[in-house]
Amino acid sequence: MMERFLDIDLTPYNSFGVPARADRMVTFDSREELRELLADGEILAGRWGVLSGGNNILFTQDFRGTLLHPVGKGIEVLSSDVSRVRVRVQAGLEWDDLVAWAVERGLWGLENLSLIPGYVGAAPVQNIGAYGAEAKDTVEAVELLDTGTLAPLTLAAAHCGFGYRESVFKGVLRGRAVITAVVFSLGRVPRPSLGYGDLARETAALGGPSLENIRRAVTAIRRRKLPDPKETGNAGSFFKNPVVERSVAERLKERYPDLPLYPAQDEAHCKLPAGWLIDRAGWKGHARPTVGVHGAQALVLVNRGGATGTEVLGLASDIRRDVEERFGVRIETEVNVW
Template structure:
C-alpha cells in the first residue's frame, strides 16, 4: 500500500530541517507497490529518501521521492550460533541494533545510535568505532526500476568501501533497496579498539553486548548534537585516505595526529575531525550555520539556515584544511 503527497514539505523529512519541498513523495511498503508505481513510466527524476539523515537539500526537488515504511525484522536461519536476519528497508537502524542486543546477537552493537533506515545502510556502508555495515551484510534485496523485477545482490558484488558501495555508482538511480539480509552470531565478538570504547565499556563492568551498546550511545551523545535541537546530518565529511608517505610526513610534523590503517595497500586514513579542529574551524559560526563545538565533523543548522548556507560553510572548512595540511576532505552527505 502506498501513500502519496504532492508538494511535500521536507523540513520534517531531513535531519538538517531545511525547508524545501518535493513535487511528489510516495511512501511504499512492498515491491508490488513499486511495480504499480512505475507501471505508468519511469519519472525523469526520482530517488529514495529514507530517513533523510544523510542528505542536504539546497533547492526544491522537482521529481519523485520514494520513502520505505515497511518495518519487518525476521530470522530466516538459525543454527544455534549463526543467525541470519532479513530486515525491511524501512526499519530504523538503531531499532535493529536494539533488537539484536536484546536477543544476544553480536555483530552490529558498535553501530548503535547511527540514525537512518536499514535500507540506507548498504548504500553508505555505514560505520562507526571500527565496524562497518559490510561486516554483517550478506545480501541486499532490490527492485530494478528498468526491468520491474526483484534482484538479490550478494555482498561480494556490492563493491563496499569506506562510505562507498555500488549503490552510489553503477546502480544509482536504477534500483530501490527493499530489504537487507545480515548475519549475526551468538558467539561474543567484542571490538573495543577504537577511540574511548574500551574505557567506557570497562567502566560499565566489561564487554557485554548491553555494555558495549550503552557505552557507544554515551560516547556518541557527548560528541554529536541531537537533530531535534540542532539540524545536522552527523558526520558531514569523510576521513581522508592518503598515500602512506603523505601520512608519515604529516605525522612527523604533527606527532599527536591520529592515524589509522586503510584498506588499500600503501594508504592511511586521517581523522577529518582532528584536521578541521587544528585548522581552527571547530566551533566556528557564520550566521545561521556552524561547525559543532564538540565534534568538528558535524555542521549544524543553528536555526532557519538554507542548504546553500550549509554548503558555503562546508567549502570554507575544506579550504581551511587544504591550506593548513595540503589534504582534501570530501563531503559524506548527499547534496541535492
C-alpha cells in the first residue's frame, strides 16, 4: 500500500535509535506499485535511498531526499517437489518471520540465520550470514526494479556477485536497483550445518540436529551474545571479519596462539575474527556517556541513551584505529553510514 510521509522522524526506523529526519518517505507494496510511484521522475530527480528495516544503517545526519520503504510481506510457493520448494517472498517481510515459516514447514536452509534482524529485501544486499550459512546458499533469484529504465528485472543468484557481506547491489547496482522480492530454494532433505562448536553443543543439548532444535540453539546463542535493539539501540555486528593473506595470519598466530583462524575465499587467505581483535585490544565493555561496546560481544556497538550517529561513528573510528595500530589489520564497517 502506497503512503507518503513528509518531514518524518527516523528514530523509530533505525535500530540504533539515533535521531534523524527525512524530507519524505514513501512506502510501496509491489514492483508494479513502485514503478507507478517512480514513473513521473520527481523522486528520482532528487536524492533517494531504500530504507528497509533500518537494522544495518547508521544515520549521522538528516536525509535530504526521499526514502523508499518496502511494506509487502507476502510468501508464495512457486513450485514444490520431493526434494525442494521454491518460494517467492516480498521485500518487506521480517527476515526471521521467513525463517520461522520455513522451519515450521520442515524446509532446510535458513535455520542457521535465525533471529537476524531486518527485512527479506535487505538479505541479498548484505548477503547476511551466521554460523556457517549465508543468504546466497538459498537465494535463487532477486526481483528488482531498475530505476534507470523503470524496467522490472529478475537477477539470477549467479549474477548477484555474492561475497562475504557483499553483492552487486552494494557495487555496480548501488543507487540503481530497488529489490521488491526474493526467490529462495529450500530443501526438504535434512542437511544440518553445525560447523561452529557452540552451535553444535547447544543443538546436542536440545536433543540433536532437528530444524527446530537448530533454530532454538541459534536463537538462544544470539540472545545471550547480542542485545535486543528494542531495548538497547544497536545494529548487530558493526564490523566485518577481516580477510588477510595467510602469511599475515600465521605471523599473528605466532604472536597470539589463541587467535582463531577461519577459511576464506581461497587457501592463500584467512579470515580473522574482528570480535577477538577488538576484545584483545581491550574494547569489550568500553563505555562512554552515550555509546559503548557491548559487554558480551565486542563486535556490537550500542546506544547507551541519547547517542547521535556521529558519536557512534566516532567510537567505531577509535576502535578501528587502535586495532590497526596493535595488529596491523584494518577492520571495515559492516553497517552502512548515511
